[in-house]
Amino acid sequence: MDKPLAELLRPTSLEDVVGQHHLLDKGVVFRNVIDSGKIPNMVFYGPPGIGKTTMANIIAKNTNMNLYKLNGTTASTEDIKKIISDVNSLFSQNGILLYLDEIQYLNKKQQQSLLEFVESGDITLIASTTENPYFYIYPALLSRCTVFEFKPLKIDDIKEGLEKAAKKTGFGFSKDALEKIAQSANGDMRKALNNYEFLCNALPPDKNKITLKMADELISKANISYDRSEDHHFDTLSSFMKSLRGSDPDAAVFYLAKLLETGDIVAASRRLLCSASEDVGLAYPQIIPIVKAAVDSALQLGMPEARLPLVNATILIATAPKSNSAYLAYDAAAKDIALGKGTTPPRHLQNTHYDGEDAKIKGQHYLYPHDFPNHYVKQQYLPDDLKDKKYYIYGTNKIELANKEYWEKIKKGEKKNEK
Numbered sequence: 452m453d454k455p456l457a458e459l460l461r462p463t464s465l466e467d468v469v470g471q472h473h474l475l476d477k478g479v480v481f482r483n484v485i486d487s488g489k490i491p492n493m494v495f496y497g498p499p500g501i502g503k504t505t506m507a508n509i510i511a512k513n514t515n516m517n518l519y520k521l522n523g524t525t526a527s528t529e530d531i532k533k534i535i536s537d538v539n540s541l542f543s544q545n546g547i548l549l550y551l552d553e554i555q556y557l558n559k560k561q562q563q564s565l566l567e568f569v570e571s572g573d574i575t576l577i578a579s580t581t582e583n584p585y586f587y588i589y590p591a592l593l594s595r596c597t598v599f600e601f602k603p604l605k606i607d608d609i610k611e612g613l614e615k616a617a618k619k620t621g622f623g624f625s626k627d628a629l630e631k632i633a634q635s636a637n638g639d640m641r642k643a644l645n646n647y648e649f650l651c652n653a654l655p656p657d658k659n660k661i662t663l664k665m666a667d668e669l670i671s672k673a674n675i676s677y678d679r680s681e682d683h684h685f686d687t688l689s690s691f692m693k694s695l696r697g698s699d700p701d702a703a704v705f706y707l708a709k710l711l712e713t714g715d716i717v718a719a720s721r722r723l724l725c726s727a728s729e730d731v732g733l734a735y736p737q738i739i740p741i742v743k744a745a746v747d748s749a750l751q752l753g754m755p756e757a758r759l760p761l762v763n764a765t766i767l768i769a770t771a772p773k774s775n776s777a778y779l780a781y782d783a784a785a786k787d788i789a790l791g792k793g794t795t796p797p798r799h800l801q802n803t804h805y806d807g808e809d810a811k812i813k814g815q816h817y818l819y820p821h822d823f824p825n826h827y828v829k830q831q832y833l834p835d836d837l838k839d840k841k842y843y844i845y846g847t848n849k850i851e852l853a854n855k856e857y858w859e860k861i862k863k864g865e866k867k868n869e870k
Contacts, residue, residue, distance in 0.1 A: 470608035497601030500639030523556030603638025734774035
């Protein structure tokens with residue numbers, strides 16, 4: 452084949468596109484706008500291989516506008532200037548539609564150069580990106596576009612695309628081979644078609660059906676869709692942390708496996724250490740050294756054995772009682788510090804032992820708690836402007852409630868002694 456199969460089988464109409472039902476089903480806003488032929492400025496956002504470029508090509512085909520294509524990875528400032536120079540020329544009588552793939556690779560100045568012409572309507576922009584557009588696209592340009600998120604294809608969508616490919620090529624597959632190829636694509640139709648094409652080429656001359664054994668030989672860990680430099684990396688880390696916090700051991704183990712199977716031990720370990728303190732915290736403080744020991748073991752062992760201490764730590768955190776009372780206390784204190792409050796500690800806490808001649812009260816008068824019953828005596832610790840502030844609120848878990856009960860009893864007795 453002169454061209455990759457994925458390119459040869461690229462859909463040419465909306466009816467041929469698989470997946471993206473939230474955009475393409477009849478009656479959906481996006482579909483209505485495309486069918487109207489009045490194309491606005493748009494940004495397509497989502498992982499690779501899910502139809503962004505295909506959609507842009509179909510839209511361009513259904514308009515009378517003059518189509519220009521640029522890719523942010525190779526486009527120069529001169530390329531952009533050349534398109535701008537065609538504005539109001541014979542080439543733009545029906546308008547200019549610019550499809551800009553991987554727009555995140557254009558620098559700020561290059562994106563700004565398009566702004567005037569996009570705003571005036573001389574250029575209709577359809578841009579695509581695998582990165583979060585709100586981080587990578589110049590805000591003034593983004594504000595003139597509507598963002599549409601393209602989602603990874605479901606396994607059934609991938610199967611549908613593979614079955615269409617089989618009809619056109621004449622090479623089939625067993626049911627379990629189809630399932631294997633579809634599952635391993637991780638929502639990426641291009642990857643599925645590339646694997647299918649490779650397997651077709653590997654078939655003996657007298658065979659026209661791909662078997663599960665062949666699919667297993669090709670599809671390995673290398674096919675896991677995961678790039679630490681892209682949003683998907685941070686999505687996985689975020690999902691891992693939130694599953695730990697949400698006390699869902701099944702989801703937490705899944706995301707841990709996704710991290711470890713791509714060799715990202717360090718990021719997984721950092722999240723476990725963070726969650727032990729942030730999410731479990733005072734509800735089970737002993738968990739902090741336990742998780743630290745598990746992480747140390749994992750880093751010494753390396754993969755594949757590292758998964759053993761880390762999965763233990765993951766399930767322990769996910770099933771442990773939760774408390775973020777310490778985190779909230781710190782956050783509240785930090786906000787007061789940012790406001791400039793509490794600059795001067797009480798006199799009796801300061802590290803000084805000399806009173807100036809103008810001091811109204813002589814002596815530091817610090818009370819040493821260990822000299823008192825239960826090692827406690829009431830005195831002011833916070834600065835005067837914050838003396839009644841409460842930062843720490845006891846959590847509702849067993850350990851913190853026990854601590855609360857203990858100190859309420861001690862401090863109540865101390866008040867009686869004052870009387």
